[in-house]
Amino acid sequence: MKNQAVNDQIAGTTHASAGFDEMVRPDGSIRPAYQKLADWLSQQSRGLMAKKQEEAEAIFRRLGITFAVYGDSASNERLIPFDLIPRIISAKEWRFLERGIEQRVRALNAFLYDIYHRQEIIRAGRIPAELITSNEAFLPEMIGFDPPRKIYSHIIGTDIVRTGENDFFVLEDNLRTPSGVSYMLEDREAMMHLFPELFSAHRVAPVERYPELLRQTLESVAPQSCQDDPTIAVLTPGIYNSAFFEHSFLADQMGVELVQGSDLFVEDGALYMRTITGKEKVDVLYRRVDDAYLDPLTFRPDSSLGVPGLFDLYRAGRVTIVNAPGTGIADDKAVYAYVPDIIEFYTGQKPILQNVPTWRCAIKDECAHVLQNLETLVVKEVHGSGGYGMLIGPHATKAERAAFAKKIAAKPSNYIAQPTLSLSTCPSNVGTRVALKKGSLVVNSSQGGGTKDTWVLED
Amino acid sequence: MLGRTAASLFWMSRYIERAENIARLTEVGYRIALTPDIGSGHREDWQSTLVAAAGLNPYLERHAAITPEKVQHFLLFDRDNPSSVRSCLETARNNARAVRTALTREMWEALNSTYIDFTAVKASDLGSGKLPEFLDWVRQRSALFRGSMLGTLLRDEGFHFGQLGAFIERADNTARILDVKYYVLLPTNESVGGDLDAFQWETILRSVSAHRSYRHVYKDRYRPWNIAEFLILRQEMPRSFRFCYGWIERSLEGLSEILGQSPQSRHDSSAILSDLKNASMDEIFQSGLHEFLSAFIKRNNDLSSRIAHDFHFL
Structure with missing residues (x-):
């Protein structure tokens, strides 16, 4: 009975009936993680959800949470469509994913270290040499260099899709300058504002510590030459970059400066930012600028987004660049097919998460x-x-x-x-406005995809 | 604080102030056009408005004739006019976006929602007497932004750069309004001042929202001498040179304290303020009102450049 009410509430909102439904079992019963949400949904009127949807859009619009979509000049800044219904992941499911992601990230970092040093994996014949040597994402400039703590990719974005109860696939790894975490934080803010009662009914794992953890991570990889508390800055290409909101948001949340290339200069073996009193040293640069634009002296000479001399400084251990340059070789789509081999080679274990x-x-x-x-x-x-x-x-x-x-x-x-995978579906509230092109299989914030809050339940 | 952040706060504030001033000037132009009695004044007054808005030459590059509709469009909506209200709001917002984290949420929301709402308005929506309402709205939004800044922003470096931008722009604007009409303010005009002059005087006061406060201060009819004094030397008039420089001085003083150093711009602003304190209208009229105003506009601009240099605006 209850389920019928839920289905009425979400009628016309779920799509592609063939896929795995994250909320409702084939027999119509509700999966345990979604039970409370389903009960709650069945008691809400359609009008209320429409009103909440408008409220959410107003919140995001005012805060300036927009994502520029390249090549879409008519709406240079577009609001990311936000869905009110959370995706819920049980504690058990999350433990599995967490182990899998950690295994994958450790292996990929070990792979990067190896590729820029002895290349044991090639010597062992596990991947072909030309996959690396003829790959544009391979940066010869990084050969033989040890980044602090031997970490190349500190912040990663692992794209995971689900096709069944226990079937999760990694669609791709993003090890260069992944974006999107601000949406996680702001979506949660919005949801807590819009539906406080849902949070008192669920034990949702908090996400608020992300900026603090990011800051700690950045501090932990400060150059050895840095004696005091390291000064951190976030490097952005500027306000016209599609993820500018996030760059600004993260700098603010961490309490560090948001800089552009023109704010930085290299002098006497150190990186400085131009301040109102002259200059201040920078020790760790969390850059959201692509490798090619980091330093016109080393990479693209026509780039004005970076800092002349930055790369030499990095190699001399005077400043840390996060993520390290050259990580693209590990998330390249040609290399992706070898990631299961990479995991086995460096960890001696079978991959926990499957590749597509x-x-x-x-x-x-x-x-x-x-x-x-x-x-x-x-x-x-x-x-x-x-x-x-x-x-x-x-x-x-x-x-x-x-x-x-x-x-x-x-x-x-x-x-x-x-x-094409038969992707899982979960309920969404699309009654008011649909900003996605119907039937598009591409979900990517750079392509105008949408967001929804994801809840990881605690036991 | 980054030099670029300081620059963005300064220019954000300047452009908001400019948007408000342009709206005020447009409103005065609109009022004049509604007053049939002044005959041939029409065309000339829209021209004065363009001059006061520093937009006559750019306008004439695009339009052969001065018509009320075209001037209004140019001042409010024209994307190619960097000082149109639209461009001002867009520039202010771009500066604000770049330093979003140095602003309070209230400031950002005031500015962002103003911009979003403004872009939804089309020039064709403003027919049949809706213009004054719209211009009022622009001024209200500027007041909301300033109010948010005054009410929520930490009194640190950022606040001072915001203040500097606003008051340098305001001083410049008042000086331009006076300079466009300086000839109707000359003392020789007082004895012969007819209805037309009285109307011009009121226009000047209206452009700085001072036609009523004038009465409170002077308890007298409009006299050109008083009007000039009111807008230049009176410290209680919030758009006068003297008032603006009081605030500029205070902000540069605040910055010097925070940063523990006294930059050249502070000495320059002290010199300007002290000249304004010691000046008398007698001397100003004797040495020439127009000359005085031109010199002030230049000094004000020089100070702006000096601030940019002292605080590494890039």
């Missing part, structure tokens, strides 16, 4: 398979990120697929392919 099955077009047989099955596959550029330049086979026209096939044939090593 991936065909590498660089390998002849696999490429043939991809070209024959384009209508069922998602094809991605190996070096692309953020969901730009990909083919979603089932949604593409015949002509689009043919055009893409030509691109693949011309440069096979540039592509990988994966099956």
